[in-house]
Amino acid sequence: MNTTYNDKSHFYGRIWILTALFMLLSVPVVICLYYGAWPEGTAVLKGLLGVAPIFWTVAVIEVFTYGPMLGTGGSYLAFVTGNITNIKAPAALNAMENAQVKPGSEEGEVISTLAIATSSIVTTLVIAVGVLLLSVLTPVLNSPVLKPAFDNILPALFGGLAVVYISKNWKLSLTPLIFLLLFYIPASNSRQIQFLLYIILAGRRVDFSGGGKDYV
Amino acid sequence: MSFDPNSSFLFILAAIVIAFVVAQSVFFLMRAYRHGAAIGMDKAQLKKTILSTAVFTIAPAVSILLGILTLSKFLGIPLPWIRLSVVGAITYELPAATSTATALGLSLADTITDAKAYTAIAWVMTLGIIPGMIMIPLFLKKIQGGIMKIKNKDGKWGDLFMTSLFLGMISAFLGMVFTDVRNGLAGWIPIFVLLFSALIMGVCGILIKVCKMKWLETYALSISMILSMVFAVIITPLIG
The missing domain is CATH 1.20.58 (Methane Monooxygenase Hydroxylase; Chain G, domain 1)
Incomplete structure (x- = not known):
């Protein structure tokens, strides 16, 4: 890869993401100062204890999983704009698939960044328009008829995406799919199982050291 | 000062944050487009990528809007709007708000009127999602270096590694x-x-x-x- 472009992407990316971090932390500070209402530390701690252990762990795993996949510009952007699993990663991977470029290549870097930037802008626009037209849209979006459509957006998205990758790499897909069935069906807490599955899948690396080439 | 979770002040704060996100996106979009053209990529392909991604994004974006609507009954519009435009995802924001509301003995069915409870929720929502933003600038270059080493050592194995990462991820979500x-x-x-x-x-x-x-x-x-x-x-x- 062109080191100059990639190095500059890291340079600009760090400036943007650190500025975003500062801004993000400033939001609650500014609200507290404006309203003169600092919360009880115990309330924050209790709230955080309910979500941080699992979400911080998942965040660490996401960095290692999505980082190489989304490329430099894509990662700096996706980890600021969020909604990685449900929009940014599928958008980037679908775009790379259509353009027939590979994640990690110079062309893959360009396509992934274009896809993530576009989806961030479109998402922001859709939400902004939605908020402006809230009174008109609320009854439509909250209608019981449409509820199943939005309840099932992830299977609707991943079914189409998965079939492309699984059909191309069906031998490689067997192990995670078997684990998926073994772990998810008897489980009740999907988030914890997802975390567990990530660990197992990260451990798949071991599989390849012996006979990775046999998989294709 | 009386507290309104839909105050003009909070909307202005949301607008500033959202403008920043759009600015960053436009910056990286233009940079990637120019670089793609400079290395000889087909401009029609680059435009096609932008168009197809824009079309693809609309339905999931509407589902995020639904997430904002869900949270807005309790938290007003601006805070969920900020949180779902920067780093957040409904899968995190809803449990974060619920966890803090439960700790404070509040019901999610009523609009919040206590500024202290509101700021507690704002802090939990914020602190819960920052590890990714800290880790990416610290480790992304190192992670990429590691992947490049694998690829240089054995290109086919490197491709396998990337594909298996994605298949692992997609299986985890298929499992849900x-x-x-x-x-x-x-x-x-x-x-x-x-x-x-x-x-x-x-x-x-x-x-x-x-x-x-x-x-x-x-x-x-x-x-x-x-x-x-x-x-x-x-x-x-x-x-x-």
């Missing part, structure tokens, strides 16, 4: 579809939707390859997603 299968036939609806989406994508693949409908490539994922959502609307009343 199976979590309700023990709740009777209604629990199978997400699986039917997933299979229908895969079927539509397969049909699109045949149309692209056999009938040479190349243009369909751009919209295949969007079409399979939208039709599967329509399918969910049809089958849910029949099964559920």
Whole structure:
């Protein structure tokens, strides 16, 4: 890869993401100062204890999983704009698939960044328009008829995406799919199982050291 | 000072944050486009990527809007708008708000009127999602270096590694579809939707390859997603 472009992407990316971090932390500070209402530390701690252990762990795993996949510009952007699993990663991977470029290549870097930037802008626009037209849209979006459509957006998205990758790499897909069935069906807490599955899948690396080439 | 979770001040704060996100996106979009053109990539392909991604994004973006609506009943519009525009995802923000509200003994059914409770929730929502933003600038370059080493050592193995990372990720999320299968036939609806989406994508693949409908490539994922959502609307009343 062109080191100059990639190095500059890291340079600009760090400036943007650190500025975003500062801004993000400033939001609650500014609200507290404006309203003169600092919360009880115990309330924050209790709230955080309910979500941080699992979400911080998942965040660490996401960095290692999505980082190489989304490329430099894509990662700096996706980890600021969020909604990685449900929009940014599928958008980037679908775009790379259509353009027939590979994640990690110079062309893959360009396509992934274009896809993530576009989806961030479109998402922001859709939400902004939605908020402006809230009174008109609320009854439509909250209608019981449409509820199943939005309840099932992830299977609707991943079914189409998965079939492309699984059909191309069906031998490689067997192990995670078997684990998926073994772990998810008897489980009740999907988030914890997802975390567990990530660990197992990260451990798949071991599989390849012996006979990775046999998989294709 | 009386507290209103939909105050003009909070809307202005949201607008500033959202403008920043758009600015960053435009910056990286233009940079990637210029670099793509500079290294000889087909400009038509670059434009096609932008168009197909824009179309694909609309339906999931509407689902985020729904997330904002859900949270807005309790927190007003500006805070969920900020949180779902920067780093957040509804899968985190809703549990974060619920966890703090429970700790404070508040009901999510009523609009929040206590500024201290509001700021507590704002802090939990913020602190819970920052590790990624800290780790990316610290480790992304090192992680990429590691991947490059693997690729340089054995290119095919490197490609396998990347593919298996993605397949692992997609399996983890496919798995979430199976979590309700023990709740009777209604629990199978997400699986039917997933299979229908895969079927539509397969049909699109045949149309692209056999009938040479190349243009369909751009919209295949969007079409399979939208039709599967329509399918969910049809089958849910029949099964559920």
